[in-house]
Amino acid sequence: MAALPDTPAIAVHGLVKRYGAVTAVEDLTFSVPAGSTVALLGGNGAGKTTTLSMLLGVLEPTAGSIHIFGKDMLADRHAVLPRMNFSSPYVDLPGRLTIRQNLTIYAHLYSLSDVRGRIARLAEELDIATLLDRPTGRLSAGQKTRVALAKALLNDPDLLILDEPTASLDPDTGDWIRTYLEQYQARSGATIFLASHNMAEVERLCDTVLMMRNGVIRDQGTPADLLSRYGRESLEEVFLDIARDRRTAAEVEA
Ligand SMILES: Nc1ncnc2c1ncn2[C@@H]1O[C@H](COP(=O)(O)OP(=O)(O)OP(=O)(O)O)[C@@H](O)[C@H]1O
Numbered sequence: 322m323a324a325l326p327d328t329p330a331i332a333v334h335g336l337v338k339r340y341g342a343v344t345a346v347e348d349l350t351f352s353v354p355a356g357s358t359v360a361l362l363g364g365n366g367a368g369k370t371t372t373l374s375m376l377l378g379v380l381e382p383t384a385g386s387i388h389i390f391g392k393d394m395l396a397d398r399h400a401v402l403p404r405m406n407f408s409s410p411y412v413d414l415p416g417r418l419t420i421r422q423n424l425t426i427y428a429h430l431y432s433l434s435d436v437r438g439r440i441a442r443l444a445e446e447l448d449i450a451t452l453l454d455r456p457t458g459r460l461s462a463g464q465k466t467r468v469a470l471a472k473a474l475l476n477d478p479d480l481l482i483l484d485e486p487t488a489s490l491d492p493d494t495g496d497w498i499r500t501y502l503e504q505y506q507a508r509s510g511a512t513i514f515l516a517s518h519n520m521a522e523v524e525r526l527c528d529t530v531l532m533m534r535n536g537v538i539r540d541q542g543t544p545a546d547l548l549s550r551y552g553r554e555s556l557e558e559v560f561l562d563i564a565r566d567r568r569t570a571a572e573v574e575a
Pocket residue numbers: 340343344345363364365366367368369370371372
């Protein structure tokens with residue numbers, strides 16, 4: 322049965338992940354409306370990658386539930402995986418294969434028709450057409466990011482999960498990727514859920530920000546809400562307030 326129009330893209334309830342004695346994620350509850358762009362922010366070790374890995378079904382939660390477009394990810398992930406994709410600078414595609422070979426393998430995994438046409442269109446859009454026959458292991462960071470994004474968009478996902486989409490990119494390439502993502506979201510209506518350390522990126526792209534610390538969501542809201550709640554001019558200052566456990570402007574006045 323198709324999901325209802327107001328079914329959230331992601332609904333997480335009471336999510337916990339423990340690695341032995343380490344609690345990486347503790348009782349997370351949040352939801353991401355379909356068609357929105359939402360950021361998960363937090364310092365190193367806050368639990369972002371662990372959360373993304375559970376959303377993608379590659380890491381089993383210790384407790385809690387995850388629904389993607391209304392489907393139970395833990396019980397029925399094969400029903401939703403075809404509608405999702407992800408990109409991370411920390412997950413490399415096989416380096417000895419050419420970009421074309423890698424993209425072709427992934428296109429077949431998603432049972433796409435017209436694989437050549439799809440790869441050609443994405444290669445054009447992402448400016449990697451001249452690189453397609455190069456080994457994937459011999460690319461610059463910017464080229465690698467564009468290739469990873471092409472892989473992530475092969476199946477035209479309704480939910481795109483991005484781990485630090487512009488990590489280690491120069492400002493010009495980072496801006497190119499952000500513009501591409503903005504335009505992609507506007508034309509496809511896809512939901513984008515991203516983890517980032519780049520506050521300017523989050524202010525520009527995201528409708529809502531989830532601020533995570535020590536495995537817990539400490540605060541959330543639109544970038545404008547958070548700025549006003551903490552009485553700050555930039556999201557970076559809000560991030561530092563939350564990372565250092567400072568109080569909101571209202572709490573300071575009380
Ligand atoms: N496989 C693992 N075994 C044990 N502990 C782990 C494992 N993976 C992550 N952790 C721990 O879980 C916590 C959250 O880690 P996670 O990688 O999710 O954080 P993060 O927010 O993505 O950090 P960063 O911004 O540095 O990538 C950390 O304390 C980390 O040391």
